[in-house]
Amino acid sequence: xxxxxxxxxxxxxxxxxxxxxxxxxxxxxxxxxxxxxxxxxxxxxxxxxxxxxxxxxxxxxxxxxxxxxxxxxxxxxxxxxxxxxxxxxxxxxxxxxxxxxxxxxxxxxxxxxxxxxxxxxxxxxxxxxxxxxxxxxxxxxxxxxxxxxxxxxxxxxxxxxxxxxxxxxxxxxxxxxxxxxxxxxxxxxxxxxxxxxxxxxxxxxxxxxxxxxxxxxxxxxxxxx
Amino acid sequence: xxxxxxxxxxxxxxxxxxxxxxxxxxxxxxxxxxxxxxxxxxxxxxxxxxxxxxxxxxxxxxxxxxxxxxxxxxxxxxxxxxxxxxxxxxxxxxxxxxxxxxxxxxxxxxxxxxxxxxxxxxxxxxxxxxxxxxxxxxxxxxxxxxxxxxxxxxxxxxxxxxxxxxxxxxxxxxxxxxxxxxxxxxxxxxxxxxxxxxxxxxxxxxxxxx
Numbered sequence: 001x002x003x004x005x006x007x008x009x010x011x012x013x014x015x016x017x018x019x020x021x022x023x024x025x026x027x028x029x030x031x032x033x034x035x036x037x038x039x040x041x042x043x044x045x046x047x048x049x050x051x052x053x054x055x056x057x058x059x060x061x062x063x064x065x066x067x068x069x070x071x072x073x074x075x076x077x078x079x080x081x082x083x084x085x086x087x088x089x090x091x092x093x094x095x096x097x098x099x100x101x102x103x104x105x106x107x108x109x110x111x112x113x114x115x116x117x118x119x120x121x122x123x124x125x126x127x128x129x130x131x132x133x134x135x136x137x138x139x140x141x142x143x144x145x146x147x148x149x150x151x152x153x154x155x156x157x158x159x160x161x162x163x164x165x166x167x168x169x170x171x172x173x174x175x176x177x178x179x180x181x182x183x184x185x186x187x188x189x190x191x192x193x194x195x196x197x198x199x200x201x202x203x204x205x206x207x208x209x210x211x212x213x214x215x216x217x218x219x220x221x222x223x224x225x
Numbered sequence: 226x227x228x229x230x231x232x233x234x235x236x237x238x239x240x241x242x243x244x245x246x247x248x249x250x251x252x253x254x255x256x257x258x259x260x261x262x263x264x265x266x267x268x269x270x271x272x273x274x275x276x277x278x279x280x281x282x283x284x285x286x287x288x289x290x291x292x293x294x295x296x297x298x299x300x301x302x303x304x305x306x307x308x309x310x311x312x313x314x315x316x317x318x319x320x321x322x323x324x325x326x327x328x329x330x331x332x333x334x335x336x337x338x339x340x341x342x343x344x345x346x347x348x349x350x351x352x353x354x355x356x357x358x359x360x361x362x363x364x365x366x367x368x369x370x371x372x373x374x375x376x377x378x379x380x381x382x383x384x385x386x387x388x389x390x391x392x393x394x395x396x397x398x399x400x401x402x403x404x405x406x407x408x409x410x411x412x413x414x415x416x417x418x419x420x421x422x423x424x425x426x427x428x429x430x431x432x433x434x435x
Binding site: 014016017018021023048049051052053054055056057059060061062064065068069071072073075076077079080083 | 412416
């Protein structure tokens with residue numbers, strides 16, 4: 001091999017690859033050209049590498065699977081949607097967490113305040129009003145003894161139904177009554193006073209269990225035969 | 226029309242210009258249409274390099290999907306230091322090289338035939354009819370198979386460089402950026418890789434005057 005240039009074959013072979021990519025300096029290119037003009041082996045090396053580059057550049061693109069684009073978009077969409085939900089969840093958590101304890105405390109305090117206020121109202125109802133709030137009201141009931149007495153005492157013969165409205169205090173005693181329907185008579189009044197005197201009631205109560213003043217309506221009929 | 230211009234700019238893969246910056250902004254805003262465009266523009270080229278690197282269509286398709294997921298997960302951190310295309314290819318080659326390393330670790334102890342690829346698998350090519358005559362088609366198919374076989378005989382690092390330079394046409398600086406190495410390393414690795422490729426493909430190389 002006859003080399004007339006200033007660079008060796010090893011140096012020339014190192015330059016050939018970048019030379020075909022135009023990635024050598026002007027000086028390197030000149031030195032390589034000078035070497036190639038005198039070196040058959042290096043010239044063949046340059047030619048084969050240039051051919052290789054041509055062959056590689058002509059590689060056909062491989063066919064892409066038909067559903068790859070769609071599948072990728074779907075997978076990406078799922079990931080993005082999941083990530084979006086996570087993002088919103090963390091944002092909401094971050095916003096709510098600082099408010100959580102104050103909010104819970106606020107609710108507790110409100111409930112306590114409302115409860116205390118309701119208790120106060122119930123006492124006011126006992127004192128001033130015979131009609132407790134309907135949603136927190138339990139009807140008065142006669143005790144077992146009263147119910148037995150009502151069943152056992154023989155009332156006077158009644159021509160028609162006899163109804164009274166009694167007022168029951170918060171201790172379960174009937175304070176008074178008024179006749180709603182039926183004919184009043186001495187016998188009836190005596191029977192009613194005896195009944196009222198010995199009757200005992202479970203007073204109506206509020207939701208919180210406080211006894212309140214209430215009304216009860218009683219009707220009596222004589223069953224013949 | 227504006228969208229066409231934007232996509233042309235994207236495909237060019239140069240410096241991050243205003244239109245590309247707008248497109249990246251749309252990606253970072255998690256805009257549906259932007260992701261559809263991204264997949265439409267890049268899925269084929271990413272599949273192409275994934276197939277050349279992995280040698281299997283199914284593996285390449287899996288890799289493409291994973292690459293786009295990684296693009297989505299990391300796009301918020303993209304600052305425009307390189308072009309979007311270079312950045313996507315960097316993610317792509319990171320994923321592909323990881324797969325190759327995993328594959329090599331898993332099958333390290335198996336016996337590999339010299340006629341097979343480095344992963345013990347014969348590369349599968351599904352080619353469309355490339356030439357007008359059956360003979361040309363056969364020759365092209367044989368050459369394609371030989372190229373793929375020669376590629377699979379290279380190491381992952383050398384294969385990456387040959388594919389990026391000689392098939393995909395990236396510049397040395399872009400390859401350096403994608404693979405995270407210096408331009409000097411690109412130059413030396415490319416020279417060695419080409420020398421190995423030349424040995425494998427010598428019978429397919431036409432005499433060419435330079």
